[in-house]
Amino acid sequence: MQNSGSEEMNHFYMLRDRLGVQGHAAPWFSFFKTFIDPFVVVLVLYGLSYVYDVSRHGQFVDLAVVSFLVSALALDGIALLLPGSGKRWRGIDAMLINWLVAVVVVIAYGLATGLLVYFPQEFIYCWIASVPAALLTTHFILGFGLVRSYENQQPFRKAVIVGANQSGQMLANKIRGNPQIKMEFLGYFDDRTFDRLPEEEVPFIKGKLADLCSYVKEHGVQQVYISLPMTSQSRIMTMLEELQDCTASVYFLPDLLVFDLIQARIDHVNGLPVISICETPFVGVSALVKRLSDIVISLLILAMIWPVLFVLALMIKATSAGPVLFKQNRYGEDGESILVYKFRSMTVMENGDSVTQAKQGDKRLTPIGGFLRKSSLDELPQFINVLQGRMSIVGPRPHANAHNEMYRKLIKGYMVRHKVKPGITGWAQVNGFRGETDTVEKMERRIAYDLDYLRNWSLWLDIKIVIMTVITVWRDKNAY
Secondary structure: OOOOHHHHHHHHHHHHHHHHHOOOOHHHHHHHHHHHHHHHHHHHHHHHHHHOOOOOOOHHHHHHHHHHHHHHHHHOOOOOOOOOOOOOOOOHHHHHHHHHHHHHHHHHHHHHHOHHHHOOHHHHHHHHHHHHHHHHHHHHHHHHHHHHHHHHHOOOEEEEEEOOOHHHHHHHHHHHHOHHHOEEEEEEEOOOOHHHOOHHHHHHEEEOHHHHHHHHHHHOOOEEEEOOOHHHHHHHHHHHHHHOOOOOEEEEOOOHHHOOOEOOEEEEEOOEEEEEOEOOOOOOHHHHHHHHHHHHHHHHHHHHHHHHHHHHHHHHHHHOOOOOEEEEEEEOHHHOEEEEEEEOOEOOOOOOOOOOOOOOOOOOEOOOHHHHHHHOHHHOOHHHHHHHOOOEEEOOOOOEHHHHHHHOOOOOOHHHHHHOOOEEEOOOHHHOOOOOOOOHHHHHHHHHHHHHHHHHOOHHHHHHHHHHHHHHOOOOOOOO
16 A cells, blocks of 8 residues: 655655755754663762762663663653754654663563662662653753754754655755754756646746756755656756756655655665665664563563463463464564464464454364453463564554465565564554454555554654553454
């Protein structure tokens, strides 16, 4: 299923920002997020040590080092005060959640090593509560002080766009609508006649492609953005050769709106820049955060529910013949086959080329099978799969291999959902697509939600899905 226009625009803007349209404050932001945030975390720890009369030697140094490293990983990339953005406070929720992740990791390390016994509980609690306020204050001072001052010193740069197509118009609107990026849009260059151009953009047409170089020289243009389709390679090469006689910076704005973007980003292969069109969201720090959250949450849940697992196993064994666990081959990350565990809820053990989905009133259900499926208790053994690294707490639900082979031929982009580990719960399930998918249309809707999850993943979204799962599981009428 194709992505909506608004979603395409959001991903286009994201990629555009990384291509350099935000301006020249990126080095400030990179330094700010890499070093300042973990420094603030340790500074608060150091300051509170005076309040609570805690020794600043030995174990304190160990705690400070661990806190610095963990917070550097957890908080890196959280855009609270992104220079050049009109939404300066858009990352508060992400900062709070990622700080919570850092706290969980530090506490887990402290409990495992016995480090925390050397510090008063009030000292640790106060540190956990004080860091978010300190981070917000620091961002406010530096964001609206140093960075804002730096931005104001930058002169407006003159910019033109080659190609008045949809991508070019979007870029022009962003330049005209946000003076913080310090750019002045002068107009377009396009070889099409006026009757083939968007009516509202005709007044901004400055000439044909052949007129570009002379216009750049005459008007002191500093930024040239090329927004032409990939079929225009020969014209682009000719234009680039002519622009070598100018001092303007030249950017290529690829027409990515023709693609269904999944985690579009700029990357490098041994120094060679490439653009990812379809990629997993779990790369680098995001992968570490995702895995750590899976391990911590799984361990906590299993520690709490093991009596329930024991009772359910006894009930299954007492009410029907067969094993307690149902093991089925399903597609995991990158389409590799994994073995998924479930409490057995049916009298059959289908795991071959033909698997029949459970239906309402299905006669194959065991005496307690309907209850297990309705309440999702049959999924609890999958927390073991999470610890094994086969699954995640949140992700696209795994389907039987037979269903994967069938639907991959019927639904465009079906296999893209396997760019990540399958989950115990998912974005599709909390939006009403849980249980039987008896039509291709229902499966298409489920896949659309799965792909939407890949495009927009954040730790906050995972937490939101977990909360929604708890709320909806008991009243969901689609599961049986």
